[in-house]
Amino acid sequence: SDQSAYIGKLVDERYLVKSLIGRGGMGAVYCVEQIHLRKQMAIKLLHENLLSKKQLISRFTREARAISRLSSPHTVMVYDFGRWGEVFYLVMELLEGEPLDNMLNRDGPCPANRATAILLQMCDSLAEAHRAGIVHRDLKPENIMLLSDGPHPDFVKILDFGLAKVEDVDDPYTIHSQKDIFGTPFYMSPEQIRAGEIDGRSDIYAVGALAFRMLTGKQVFGNESNTFDILKAHLMQAPAKMSSVAPDAKIPQALEEIIGKCLKKKPDDRFQTMEEFSAALVQARKGEFALKGSLTDDSADAQEPSASLVAQHDIDPIDHEDLIDRVQRASRWRNVWFAAGVAIFLGAGFWVLGLLNAGSIGEESEPNDAPDQANVLDVEGQASGIIGEKRGPSLADQDCFELPKTQSDEELSIAVSGMPTMDLELRIFDERGSLLSVMNHRGLGQGEVSRYVDTRTKPRVVCVTEYVVKGGVAGESKSDAYRLKVSHGPKAGPTEAEPNDGSQVGELRGGSSLRGTLDGPADVDVFALKESFRGKMLRVKIERVNNRDLRGLQAALLDSSGRVIQAKTLDDQSQSATLDFAVTGEQEPAKVTLRWAQTARKTWKADDHGQLAYTIWYRVEPVSEQGEQEPNDTPAQAGLVIMGAWHIGNLTDEAAVDWVKIDAGDPAMRRIRLEVQTSNKSRVLATVIDAKSSQSISEIKVNANAPHYEGYIPNAGAGYLVRIEHKPSRAKGKRRSKPGRYRLRARWAVE
The missing domain is CATH 2.60.120.380 (Jelly Rolls)
Structure with missing residues (x-):
């Protein structure tokens, strides 16, 4: 489709597409404005064919949600993601600056102090990610952004966690994916190439390879002619000393040793955490660093592997056919994973982060009976499940799912479809696992909806279960499934906040x-x-x-x-x-x-x-004039008189009777000032009756000779009923009066 056709469109009712920034093999990047916040952001619209990659959806959803929660100032922020029609979108921070790759190509190798400052900021971002169980897996100069408007020169933002791995040993897709190669060959760790177990130490290796490039202007293994040879060198070949590759760079010995430790073949021989790596860099900058051991045994100027090196590093002999097969699979996967880890440079100096795709509705994964076992919803905020084996005779199965992290100025909506034999209810928990509310507004087979969940209470988990009456027996379903849908976004204005059923308002x-x-x-x-x-x-x-x-x-x-x-x-x-x-x-x-x-x-x-x-x-x-409201022919139908307002009525025939009610009133007021008026020479009788005792208090007569009455009645505790009727004259020789309009007003008597 024509990618420029999106300009001027409103994506998912909140992102106004302003201009096209760049195109890639996976889609296009646009500058957008979040219409409610009036904030400029970047949005990646992925190609429609990615929506068919259903096997990626569960893993991507988990990764995207985890990455969006990272808060380091040196990590590019992910604001939102979802599906809009036939397009998957990802909303992220819009930055101004240049990639480290551009700077290195223009300026050549970095001085040691400048390189150290950049590396320390990278360590800050990656340390937080590793604590959250996220491994980047594609660190390289193109993914390191140096902001031009940051708080200090060379302010770092790490881009493109699109190949990130969220640690989950029970995820079959993660296990499957370990057979494939993801990453960029120049910066891949040996275990990543071998599809071995990946953790934060693989990123430490990549940062070491990246630091080698920063300090020398050369790749660790940059003389190889093809991808296979580069990967083979990472597995079999010792890195050269940086001082021999760039003798004029005056690289401090401490940095030589630190980067050499990062580039160890075995993960156990490297720094074990980013915090350790960062501490070593700080010590080196202060001149206090001293690394135990020496690098001379592991470094060499020679570029060819030897049997002694293989034995020294306890490296398994390489299976060339297996490596070639995985390199080929990696080439195919580059067409699925967004940008293959390559950030897109925008002509205006902007860069954006890319993740990956979308997919179909996710299925629950047991056990998920408690908030701390909550499943992750798919990218569209959906899940399906079955209320299966009950937890006890009257305790139904419960399926829990993580809610998106929302701010108090956002809307949160939750809906679950019905199951024919069950009355479902929704239970919402906060981040501490405390129950916030229970939603059960419907009935058997009808599901539940909560359109405006109170986001001020920080809801974090929603659980779907069956409502079981006290003493009742919980049900079980073998085949009937429910569908859960969660959506959120900025509020367009004030809304109710559920629960607001009385106990909370x-x-x-x-x-x-x-x-x-x-x-x-x-x-x-x-x-x-x-x-x-x-x-x-x-x-x-x-x-x-x-x-x-x-x-x-x-x-x-x-x-x-x-x-x-x-x-x-x-x-x-x-x-x-x-x-x-x-x-x-x-x-x-x-x-x-x-x-x-x-x-x-x-x-x-x-x-x-x-x-x-x-x-x-x-x-x-x-308070102004009010007309009578029919029917008002009996005391039970009496219309309420608004204090201070004229009550207007019309007696349509001689038998007509109107009833009105005067409230008990403010106890601080001792008397009520009552006025009655008539028109058209009609005769009206108003009988004031105590509402509690039903006793008549007074009779008020108005006619052509006395069309206006004004007097006082006491402020009774129960208020008054007033019977209004036509009262024809009985005097002989006088013209018979006709029914007509009347006015009545009650006011507090100020004393």
């Missing part, structure tokens, strides 16, 4: 909208209100985002003790609903809850995932 702030989902029929979202609304109108608006209608949604306002102040169940199918709550009296609102009403739970269907994606916001308004 979210926070709703006035004037700003918040996104959330009801993830199943039993999901409840609770939001705390952090301001006072006393004597005001609280207006809550809910708008649906997806195609699920709002019918059956129940919204409620609760006080601080959890008692319901007012609740409303929606019965329409509109795109949005506005709920007006009267905030009066003693009932100070503290929380808003959203849930499905019982009737909606019964009709909930799994095939639409049951999710209501919504936005919710509220605002506070001055």
Whole structure:
């Protein structure tokens, strides 16, 4: 495909492709902008045919996740990776500078002090990687970046952990891969060439070979004509002394001995850790280094191997046919592993790191019953598994998976598909293995979804298991599998944070909208209100985002003790609903809850995932006129009068009766000021009734002669009901009045 066609595209809804930086055999590198962070990054888009290399996916996923967690300032940062349509992408740090290879070709050999400073920074990066079980396996000058804008000259960044090995002796693919050659011939250790056991000491050998090049301007074994001869020399030939290769370079004897120790054929004879190597370099720079033994026995000017050298190093005789076969396999693999360890130089002075490919959904690997046994998800954040052999009579199998490391300003979504015979639940643990939450919003065969997991609690592991009722028997599945999908990325704005079902609550702030989902029929979202609304109108608006209608949604306002102040169940199918709550009296609102009403739970269907994606916001308004809401013909249907607002009603015929309710009110207020008005020469009788005792407190009459009444009633503990009806005149000779409109207002009496 035309690689320039990606310019202007938005990769995975967050990376805007700005320009093409470079092309390679595996794909292309672009400069992108992370649209939420407004930060320039580099993205590698790999060719679509790599997505078919399924046998690499498990190993790559483990390596990529491990490498992305490295934090040394001398390691290039990997920010993100994943699959976008038919393309696999890798997002990384965008750097400005030049590779060590360019510098050496331009300036020639490095002075000892400069070379030592570069080597010490490399040791810092690699020491952290080795502690994490990561071996680079492809160290060379092209993969050492010297930044032009670093905190000091020659600030080092190590690139391209794309051939890295994450130590895992139980991984069959890792074991298989040890039969093949990965790396660059000039810098490969003998055990790497022989496909032997690889650890951090192989990188020490490579750094030694790289240091040889830095100090002398020559390769350790650079006179050989082909790859086979170079590899054979690493196995059989002693390195020459650097002072004999570059007599004018004035290489200190301490450095000669240190690099010679790095280049020992047997790993046990080298420095055992990068920390040891680094300490020796520091001592050499101070003039305090003294290496036990001598290098004279292992170094020679002659370039041909001898029987005595082979015997001295306890080297197995080389199998030429086996070596040739592995060299050929390595050539084929160079077409799969990104850039074969070669970083791509960008014309603008930028360099980027390359890893490798993508693939299909990963399968669980037992044992993974506990958070500390968690499997790694595949590159797309997916896994499949079976709730198999139970751990006890009522204790189902549990499969645990690592979650991507997220920041508090990122979204994290987890979903698992259903199994026909099981009610699955999700358990989320933090980095210490402590249980954060349990998600069980659905039912038998319906899976689970948690759209907005609270990333502030640092979730690190999700476990899939069966929900078993107390005293119940756990099930087992032999064939039915579930699929787990985890995704994350920057937040586009405020969201709910699960769990927020009551024991833990979210926070709703006035004037700003918040996104959330009801993830199943039993999901409840609770939001705390952090301001006072006393004597005001609280207006809550809910708008649906997806195609699920709002019918059956129940919204409620609760006080601080959890008692319901007012609740409303929606019965329409509109795109949005506005709920007006009267905030009066003693009932100070503290929380808003959203849930499905019982009737909606019964009709909930799994095939639409049951999710209501919504936005919710509220605002506070001055109290203004409010119209009556029919039906209001009985005390049970009485509409709530908002304190300070005119309540407008209309008596449509002589038999019409309206009921309204006046709340108990603030106990600090001793009296309520009540006003009643009529229009159109109608006669209205308003009877005030104590809501608790049902006793009549007063009767208020308004008519054409006295169209306005204003008086006071005491602030009763239970509030009042007001019966409003038409009262025709009984006087003879007078024109009969007609029903009409009325107005009623209640206000606190300020004393």
